[in-house]
Amino acid sequence: MMRLASLIALAIAAPVSAQTIAVTHAEAWTLEGETPVCDATIVIADGKIVSVTPGGAVPDGATVIDARGRPVTPGLVNAATQIGLVEVSGSGDTRDMASADERNAAFDMSSALNGNSTLVSLARADGVTRALIYPAPSRFAPFNGEASMARLRDGVEILDAADVGVYAVIGGGAWDRLGSRAVQWAALRKALVDARPALTPEKGKGKKGKHGGPPPPGRRAGEALIRAVLRGDVPLAIQTHRESDIRQAAALVREFGIRVVIIGGTEAWRAADVLAAAKVAVVLDPQVNLPGSFDQLGARQDNATLLRRAGVAVAIGQAGGAIHSNYNAGMALREGAGIAVANGLSWIEALRAVTTAPLAIWGRGGGTLTPGADADLVVWDGDPLEPSTNAVRVIVEGRAVSSRSRQDVLAERYKDVR
Template sequence: MIRSLAIALMLLPALASAQDLAITHAEAWTMIGSGTGAGKVSDATIVVHDGRIVSVTSSGAVPAGATVIDVGGRMVTPGLMNAATQLGLVETGSADETNDKSSSNTTLGASFDIQYALNSNSVLLPVARADGLTRAVSYPGAAGTAPFMGQAATIHLTETGDILERPQVAMYVQIGSATLSAAGGSRSAQWQLLRNALTEAGRYQPGKPDQPISRLDAEALQKVLKGQLLVILTQRESDIRQAIALAKDFRLRVAVMGADEAWRCADALAAAKIPVILDPMDNLPISFDQIGARLDNAAILGKAGVRMAFYASGNTIYLSYDAGEAMREVAGLAVANGLPYDQALAAMTQGPATIFGLSDHYGTLAKDQDADLVIWDGDPLEPGTYPWKVFVQGREASLETRQTLLRDRYAKPAALPPVYQK
């Protein structure tokens, strides 16, 4: 037994080196710093050990025994993060039995928590991962408890195990015409309900009967009062300014989502350090809340210094289906309308990581960060570009999906249809 132990100890260095990965000759976009081309390292060597980044250096040395992948000048970025999805919650929007994004239970308002419904076996997860997405926010949908939607979670698109990364990362509320009826028909009522709920949560006394707020909602909102992010889904300038005022009055961490008219108050958002989660494709006046929508919303916000994170809705289709590819396309649209390229990449990596509290381990290609990496076969903001390889915590992920399996099965010429083949 002693001899076996000695042999095992001798093998430890070899086993450690076998876990090393070196990606060489890369154009690495580290997402560190700011300014045009900030953080770009040419002819980079990216060294990974035990699922974490060790170094990113130009023409750097390769550790002895490391697995080497020569990417031949291809672009490498952190794995992308979509700031607003319903991955793991919605499989098919038209099939209620696959839809867990919201609840009609009026006893669950602010306290509705999506973490318990996340489906790690959703067939939409491999599709998103194959498009370069390794992390996402999964958030609740509109409910009958306006303005409250519930609590969101961040998910990690690993191939095995639970996708839940951090539960209760943010509380979501929706203000605007889409939820007016549930709040009595007036935006003023929506804001009053929100302000009153926060006030009552602060006053809540456990065990005391006949309080105006339920124990579950009070406990959920107390987290917001103590620093949990409050995401306000709204579009109109007047409502965005109300969100700024709310953050100041209650000393809250607030982010605004949707925000089609955010350009009108970009300087105020920057001064208040309130980030914006937006879909650059949502640029038409399709409702009276969005009369001021415009193509260069993101560019104006970026110039003002507002931190941003991107998502793609497509009338809610892309919140679950094609959540990776669609987000890259809307980022490209933002660049086409004036947003600097590096800021668009940041809005899919470092930006959402910072907003949702993941920047201690994800969002940049920096030492000790999770080795979530995407090697691209071209410019990731071009619709025709796809990942060449995807790594999740240093492990290469399969790019195979149900769709590619069907393609390969039916695209092959054969004497008999696939159903008759063994």
């Protein structure tokens, strides 16, 4: 019995080898070009795409998924969300998106990610396989903390990469205790300037805290985070909407030589030329058609179109506390992309804005259906940018995962109730 129990334990602990999957008769949108590969066979092994071939052969022993001529795309990526951190906004024990600890400048919320959240399975059922998870405002103004990338695989462990960006909020209503946004910008610039000497060990050596000793651990961690931005290891993400603030964010690129990503960017279209010149990417929500604040008076639904015409990298996400930043993060993503198309963005550019663009913006790369790429893909029963379309099969890291949500379970449970 002891030996049997040991063998069972080892079997549970051992990694399961990734299966070989062949998706046949697919309209494969590889994103290498503007058109799909028709009647494609997509071969997947060891978590990677092996080949995408028109009428290709199926390897012996492969699990076959017949797409029946339907669209197959890379897995969708929400470029700004809080799924896995927030379950019910009105319940404090399900909100893990912010730090109330002023000593923790480098707030890392990745350990709070909950893959068992019903909102994770809901997003996955809508074809989302990866998502950028951002922190809400903490007490350490003007920075919120670190952003992370989640992989919406089955199970509780969904962290894909921690510390993929440093997150800050600038604008009306943000950091009210700092006062004017001029103070907010001054605080952000001061943090960047103060961290510069520490980039050179000799210059930073011996830096003292306010009582003569070394800086407290939280402050040191915060400075290390900012140095990562100054070195170009990760981007500085600034959630802001007003044109004047967006231009200030672009100015940071010239002043410090850093990478900047604008989150929200309702009035970004007004500074499209400046953003393009500074290579500042924008993560926006095309559903925003009315101002939610005085910072958003310039709201318009062709924001993404105007930015792309100017050469600005654009991805789609939901930020700033809107309900879709956690609930319906998949449906809102697809609907937003469809609205962008209705307002002038090409269909293929909209698909890129929810696949390859977010991964490029956050420094991950990939997101295509090409040999060697990560095998994250979705089989759809129609146009993926149409809200009424369903994800028929979802594959994450080369494995077919559940596309059933809690809503599906409840619908099945009560469908025969009169």
